[in-house]
Amino acid sequence: MSWFALDTWIVLVGSACAVACALPGSFLVLRGMSLMGDAISHAVLPGLALAFLLTGSRASLPMFLGAAAIGILTAVLTQWIRRWGRLESGASMGIVFTTLFALGLILIVRGADRVDLDPSCVLYGALEFTPLDTVSVPGVGVPVPRALVVLASVALFNLLVLAAFFKEFRITSFDPEMADTLGIRSGLFHYLLMILTAVTVVAAFEAVGSVIVIALLIVPAATAHLLTDRLVPLLVLASLLGIASAGLGHLLAITVPPLFGFADTSTAGMMAAATGLLFLATWILAPRHGLLARRYRGRHREAAGPGSAEDPFHRGA
Numbered sequence: 244m245s246w247f248a249l250d251t252w253i254v255l256v257g258s259a260c261a262v263a264c265a266l267p268g269s270f271l272v273l274r275g276m277s278l279m280g281d282a283i284s285h286a287v288l289p290g291l292a293l294a295f296l297l298t299g300s301r302a303s304l305p306m307f308l309g310a311a312a313i314g315i316l317t318a319v320l321t322q323w324i325r326r327w328g329r330l331e332s333g334a335s336m337g338i339v340f341t342t343l344f345a346l347g348l349i350l351i352v353r354g355a356d357r358v359d360l361d362p363s364c365v366l367y368g369a370l371e372f373t374p375l376d377t378v379s380v381p382g383v384g385v386p387v388p389r390a391l392v393v394l395a396s397v398a399l400f401n402l403l404v405l406a407a408f409f410k411e412f413r414i415t416s417f418d419p420e421m422a423d424t425l426g427i428r429s430g431l432f433h434y435l436l437m438i439l440t441a442v443t444v445v446a447a448f449e450a451v452g453s454v455i456v457i458a459l460l461i462v463p464a465a466t467a468h469l470l471t472d473r474l475v476p477l478l479v480l481a482s483l484l485g486i487a488s489a490g491l492g493h494l495l496a497i498t499v500p501p502l503f504g505f506a507d508t509s510t511a512g513m514m515a516a517a518t519g520l521l522f523l524a525t526w527i528l529a530p531r532h533g534l535l536a537r538r539y540r541g542r543h544r545e546a547a548g549p550g551s552a553e554d555p556f557h558r559g560a
Contacts, residue, residue, distance in 0.1 A: 252388050252391065253370060253493055256388055257488075257489030257493065258490070259391055260450065260455070261459050263398035264456065264460045265478070266478060266481075268463070268464045268481065270405075270412060271461065272464040273417070275332075276332065277460075278333055280440060280444065280456065282337075283314045283317050284457055285343070286314065286340045287311075287313050287317075287441075289347035289350055290314065290445075292347050292351050293309050294306045294309025294310070295309075296350065311442055314440075315437065315438055317339055317340060317343060318434065370451050371510055373450050376388060394447060397442060404435070405478075411427050412436070415427060415433070444456050447459075452511055454515050458518045462515075462518035462522050463482070463484040463518060463521075466518070467484055469532045470529055470531075484518075485518070491520070492513040492514025492516065492517035492518075493510050493513070495517060496509070496510040499513075
């Protein structure tokens with residue numbers, strides 16, 4: 244496999260992960276549930292350990308099923324604790340994911356300590372090695388990384404589910420009480436969104452680890468929210484920003500470390516850093532919600548004076 248092909252596959256895997264994460268992640272941001280992605284990504288550890296203990300294998304399917312089941316359980320327990328314990332959502336998320344994460348560590352230490360578990364793989368995944376694990380896809384003349392097939396399938400699944408229930412997801416995200424009065428069960432679509440998030444996190448976990456999963460779930464959507472207040476453009480922009488982060492992050496991972504005397508760095512970690520750089524640039528330069536635009540409008544209002552024709556509050560009156 245050539246150097247060019249290797250880099251291309253790495254960026255494509257990262258881009259597929261970005262799109263898969265951006266779709267449910269946008270709704271998490273809109274619902275004020277950004278920490279749920281973080282909670283699920285940490286809580287899947289006991290699912291991985293239990294899957295190994297029950298099957299004695301590190302095959303992808305049992306690991307995926309075990310982690311997905313615990314990811315969904317995390318969402319259900321968080322909702323129950325928030326409702327019945329009368330806690331705010333952040334506290335209930337913290338209780339659930341720290342407890343499950345600790346349980347996963349205990350299971351690994353006590354029952355699966357003979358498994359080669361590299362902590363860096365948990366954090367950053369093995370994105371650089373995904374082009375080496377390939378499968379044959381009908382109609383494609385070259386072997387395709389298995390991670391790309393999995394993540395592209397998850398992205399397509401997320402898109403189909405959100406498109407099929409777009410009206411329901413939109414109204415339950417902005418006004419769940421109104422949704423209930425219209426006969427749309429907001430709780431049902433809450434859990435469906437949690438299932439999409441859990442499946443996405445688990446599918447991406449092996450390839451890119453927990454760091455970039457959290458970054459791609461939240462940061463591109465938050466960045467897109469600075470650029471638009473409309474839902475469909477937000478979903479499109481979040482996906483495009485995630486893809487841009489994948490390409491920019493891999494480019495930075497190749498070019499920046501040699502400038503400081505290092506051979507290389509984690510591509511997944513640099514992709515996560517790229518999401519932050521794009522958010523920072525957007526936060527400063529966004530035409531409506533950016534820092535510079537808001538300061539300019541504030542100074543313009545001060546110069547115009549209250550009650551003048553240039554004062555938007557005066558015009559609105």
